[in-house]
Amino acid sequence: MAGSQAGHVSNNPSGSASSAPRHLPWFVRSDARSWTCAPPPAEVGDFHAGQPGYAPTALTELPTLAGELGVGRLFVKDESSRLGLPAFKALGASWAIHRVLSQRTNNGSPVRLVTATDGNHGRAVARMARLFGQRAHVFVPQGVHPTAVAAIANEGADVTPVPGSYDEAVRRAADEAADGQDAVLVQDTAWPGYERIPGWIVEGYSTLFAEIDAQLGAVGAGSPGLVAVPVGVGSLAQAAVAHYRSRPAGPAPAALLSVEPDSAACVLASLGHRAPVSVPTGATTMAGLNCGTVSSLAWPSLRDGLDAAVAVTDADSADAARDLAAVGVSSGPCGAASLAGARAALTGEGAAERRTALAVDGASTVVLLSTEGIAANPHTQEERS
Incomplete structure (x- = not known):
């Protein structure tokens, strides 16, 4: 599995093993x-x-969760309702489509916005295309729940x-966009030669982190000591890095932790190799994170800019979703x-070793990004019914 390729603790950029347990994909x-x-x-905000x-x-x-994890304060950024949709993705799609349309020389002609998606x-993209008066064509890979497909x-x-x-759906979408004069690919992963629009999508996610700053400040929590980010191709994690690593150096900069399914841990594997690695993907309830290739x-x-990466199982995610629901947070498997x-x-x-590496202790503030609500992932609704 992907996680086993980097299933050790490294305390330096070269990725050498330490005495920490090897069974955790870390x-x-x-x-x-x-x-x-x-x-x-x-200007993104x-x-x-x-809008x-x-x-x-x-x-x-x-x-309660802060006590369980042994930290001072714990917050969940709840993206179960973002611009009328049950996930954070509308932030990136809206800004990118705005930039695409603003740079077109013939603004009177319609454009077909093409993309691939896990949901x-x-x-x-489909919602924002409609709101901007454009058309959308979406390629959906095998394994996406029919209810999610119907929502698109x-x-x-x-x-x-x-x-x-x-990855195959992305290739199909790119081919479709290349074949049509009225088509533009709006994809949230990048590869050499296709990076401008994915860059705009990442910029769009910056609003989420600016909100966190203001909200933590309003409750006297200051800056987070640790931010945990679910990762598919890595665009949201890139936005987290851009936000927290662009600040002047302070006494306690945030540690950034990426989290992936153990069946699709391309970032974890790539960090272990210090180079991008594509991994085969398997079935997972964390459908939006089921990506085998990190964005270039x-x-x-x-x-x-990432401090650490970890891979988790579907059972781990399901337990977390149940516990979040018990305290009033709607969170699908990815979130x-x-x-x-x-x-x-x-x-x-x-x-103890991992906490030391992340500089997390009993006084730390932790922020968890819950990137989708239950309604965004029908697998969760079926499991709960």
Whole structure:
């Protein structure tokens, strides 16, 4: 499995093994918090603030989970309702489509926005295409639940099933966009030669982190000590790196933890090799994270700016989703992965070493990104029914 390729603790960028237990699919490096990068554009937040229905999503404090993880305060950024959709993806899709349309020389002609998706990104592109008066064509890989596919179609998009993996659906979407003069690929993963639009999508996610800053400040929590981010191709994690590594160095910069399914841990494997690695993917309830290839645009930021990566099982995610539901947070399997990953990193055998590597202690503030609500992933609804 992908996680086993990097299933050790590394306390330096070269990825050498240490004495920590080898059964946890885990990678850590010591100098990520000293790396810096350019900040995202300031105008992104203003754009989102002007969109119909915009409001900051909730940042919910959960003292019981803070006690379980042995930290001072724990917050969940709840993306179960974002611009009318049950996931954060609308932030990136709206900003990218806005930029695409604003740069077209013939703004009067319609454009067909083409993408591939495991669910939430495709629905966001379809919704934003409709709101901007454009058309959408979405390629959906094998394994996406029929209810999620129907939700995309209900946004007015043309939907093409692909009898293969997410990576194959991306290839089909790219080919379709290349063949049509009126078509533009709006994909949230990048490869050499296709990086501008994925870059705009990443910029769009910056609004989420700006909201977290304001919300933590409002409750006197200051800056987070650890932020856990669910990862598919790595675009949201890239946005997290851009936000937290573009600040002037402070006494306690945030540690950034990526969390993936153990059946599709391409970032974890790539960090272990210090180079992008494509991994075969298997079935997982964390459908939106079921990606075998890291975005080429995200990779340099993840390589240099992530503190750690961990892979979790479907059972771990399901447990986390149930526990979040019990305290009033609607979280699908992808969103709940952040709690599962924080549990894996901060508790259990070898936790003392991992906590030291992340500089997390009993006074730390932890932020978990719950990237989707239950409604975004029908697998969860079926399991609960």
